Amino acid sequence: MPALLTQVAWLFLLAIPTACIAWTVTHEEVFREPREYCVKQSTIRKTILGRKFFYLFTCEYCFSHYVTLFMLILTGFKFLLPDWRGYLLAGFSLVWIANMYMSIYALIKIDIKKERAEIEKQDKTN
Incomplete structure (x- = not known):
């Protein structure tokens, strides 16, 4: 098994494409x-x-659960334990981290929309 720090790094890094795919399919205009x-x-x-x-x-x-399953099959990532339990822990941990990323992204996106609306309102009054 890789060192704990390496596993945690993998967890946080794998959550990025997981969140990106899940968000894109469920929210973005292209889909x-x-x-x-x-x-x-x-x-x-x-x-x-x-x-x-x-x-x-x-x-x-x-959808992030299914993307996570795909990522685990693709990478073979296991978290903390070297057997099937490592896949289970990796799956739920990856879903949780990916959803934290998506929540942060949603909050940032809301702030950006609010700022744009305020700027447009100021531009119309000027």
Whole structure:
């Protein structure tokens, strides 16, 4: 097993692309049409499985679990323990860190929008 500091570094670094992918798919304009389709399907599907399947593409928290699973398969990253429990710990830790990153990004984005609105308001009054 790598040293604890190396594992923690991997955890925080793997959370960056995990958060980026989850946020992009669930929020950004480039995926708007597929996301709108998924939102519609998540409300009109008759089975709970069908509704939940489509819902996971609209929720960054839900989707981050699947991105995390992909990242763990891609990298083989294990956290603290060298067996299956290391994958389990890595998965939940990675989801948590990625969601912290997305929360921070959302707050920053809100502040930027607020500042832009204030600037536009000042420009109109001047």
